[in-house]
Amino acid sequence: MLDAQQIALRFLRTKLQVHPDVVQYILEQDNPDLLERIIAQVPPDTVVVTSKCIPGLDTLRDGTRFLADPTVDVVSGSAGTSGGINGTADFIHYFRDRYQRLGTMIRSRCGAMPIEGLIRSTRYRQEECTIIGMVVEVKSTQNGHRIAAIEDPTGTISVLFRKDRPVFSVAERLIHDEVIGVRGKLSHDGKLFFAEHLYRPDIRIDNTPFKSDRAGRAVFISDIHVGSNTFLEKEWGRFCDWLQDDPAGYLLIAGDLVDGIGVYPGQEHELLIKNIYEQYDRFGEMLRDLPSRVRIIISPGNHDVVRGAEPQPVIPDAFTKKFPKNCTLVENPALVNLQGVRVLMYHGRSIDDMIGLIPGASYDKSGQMMEEMLVRRHLAPAYGRKTPIAAGRQDRLIIDPIPEILHTGHVHVSGITTYRGVLGINAGTWQSQTLFQKQMNVNPTPAEAVAVDLQTLRPEILSFGYKPQTA
Numbered sequence: 040m041l042d043a044q045q046i047a048l049r050f051l052r053t054k055l056q057v058h059p060d061v062v063q064y065i066l067e068q069d070n071p072d073l074l075e076r077i078i079a080q081v082p083p084d085t086v087v088v089t090s091k092c093i094p095g096l097d098t099l100r101d102g103t104r105f106l107a108d109p110t111v112d113v114v115s116g117s118a119g120t121s122g123g124i125n126g127t128a129d130f131i132h133y134f135r136d137r138y139q140r141l142g143t144m145i146r147s148r149c150g151a152m153p154i155e156g157l158i159r160s161t162r163y164r165q166e167e168c169t170i171i172g173m174v175v176e177v178k179s180t181q182n183g184h185r186i187a188a189i190e191d192p193t194g195t196i197s198v199l200f201r202k203d204r205p206v207f208s209v210a211e212r213l214i215h216d217e218v219i220g221v222r223g224k225l226s227h228d229g230k231l232f233f234a235e236h237l238y239r240p241d242i243r244i245d246n247t248p249f250k251s252d253r254a255g256r257a258v259f260i261s262d263i264h265v266g267s268n269t270f271l272e273k274e275w276g277r278f279c280d281w282l283q284d285d286p287a288g289y290l291l292i293a294g295d296l297v298d299g300i301g302v303y304p305g306q307e308h309e310l311l312i313k314n315i316y317e318q319y320d321r322f323g324e325m326l327r328d329l330p331s332r333v334r335i336i337i338s339p340g341n342h343d344v345v346r347g348a349e350p351q352p353v354i355p356d357a358f359t360k361k362f363p364k365n366c367t368l369v370e371n372p373a374l375v376n377l378q379g380v381r382v383l384m385y386h387g388r389s390i391d392d393m394i395g396l397i398p399g400a401s402y403d404k405s406g407q408m409m410e411e412m413l414v415r416r417h418l419a420p421a422y423g424r425k426t427p428i429a430a431g432r433q434d435r436l437i438i439d440p441i442p443e444i445l446h447t448g449h450v451h452v453s454g455i456t457t458y459r460g461v462l463g464i465n466a467g468t469w470q471s472q473t474l475f476q477k478q479m480n481v482n483p484t485p486a487e488a489v490a491v492d493l494q495t496l497r498p499e500i501l502s503f504g505y506k507p508q509t510a
């Protein structure tokens with residue numbers, strides 16, 4: 040079987056460049072004729088072979104999303120669905136659900152066998168096969184290889200990703216608790232699995248986003264931090280004025296509406312409004328100044344008053360008395376449907392964890408962080424680190440169904456990405472650099488909003504005149 044480099048070289052010999060998605064597709068198909076069939080059918084004048092050149096690959100379009108009613112439809116994450124935390128009893132259901140659902144996504148692309156069956160039988164020694172498991176542990180060996188313990192419901196096995204193999208670069212980005220498939224061979228003694236290819240749940244390369252059949256425009260923001268002495272009142276005023284004249288029908292806010300109280304040590308010295316009710320009242324007044332024709336969809340973040348464990352419930356009534364009627368309160372995460380265009384709102388706390396675990400990841404690459412979520416089909420893959428997760432009977436952080444737009448915030452740095460048809464928007468902030476961010480060398484991009492045309496899904500970054508003060 041050819042590896043990625045050989046496939047790319049084969050295309051180059053016919054004077055064609057090839058998109059990495061196509062290489063990945065060929066590697067996964069296990070069909071020796073596919074490569075030549077693609078080359079034979081590439082339309083003339085093609086420079087880069089993309090997924091559109093793969094014969095027989097139809098674009099996916101889900102016809103069930105057409106809506107007669109133009110109002111916001113909350114698909115998941117409506118009030119009261121986050122569930123309680125029932126101690127340790129639900130943990131086993133939670134991880135089984137995560138394994139089953141993500142494992143099924145991988146299994147649709149490759150046949151896999153149970154780990155215990157593989158270890159016990161001598162039949163499969165040195166024979167290529169695939170296993171699907173959750174990453175229990177991952178580390179580098181003394182010789183610079185990566186080794187991971189992979190677990191499925193039947194057993195656990197050590198998988199070696201050798202540094203001289205093409206699979207190594209993908210394995211460098213492994214995070215514990217993500218679900219992966221690995222193709223390779225078991226060692227003679229049955230103790231070690233040598234990996235050659237790694238499958239993630241991922242998004243199919245033929246995924247085609249739904250586009251609204253009628254005019255519509257949505258604006259995406261997050262991290263307002265009302266109550267903080269770094270909240271940018273003047274810039275917010277400009278945004279408010281702009282929205283009066285803009286045809287946008289939807290405004291989505293992905294959490295950290297207020298700065299909260301007691302979120303970090305010494306926060307009281309950085310608060311203009313020290314009462315949590317007053318912070319939300321002020322935020323409510325600000326929303327009332329926005330045009331009432333705009334539907335406002337609000338989900339919470341880690342600075343908000345609700346529990347930190349995700350999924351986070353909606354902001355309770357006691358805090359939303361001053362919110363206008365055109366607000367829809369949803370949980371974090373929540374999937375909302377705007378004219379058939381599905382938006383997955385997630386505050387983005389897991390980005391803190393991913394920055395610590397993925398080589399090269401950083402706060403100023405928020406677009407890349409959203410891709411890391413999409414490829415794993417999970418909003419917060421690593422369990423038990425900075426992102427608290429309420430282990431309910433179902434894993435609500437799995438990305439399923441695939442949205443047209445993933446909307447995050449948290450890092451205060453705007454970022455836009457497109458990954459396999461999904462538009463990722465990290466919406467920045469309305470707070471200037473805090474002392475903590477200064478210490479952490481995080482340079483925020485305040486007072487920006489992203490507007491998206493729902494008929495084309497084209498994003499537009501709008502800036503509301505923030506100028507950093509020079510010391």
Ligand SMILES: [Fe+2]
Pocket residue numbers: 262295340342449450451
């Ligand atoms: Fe924030």
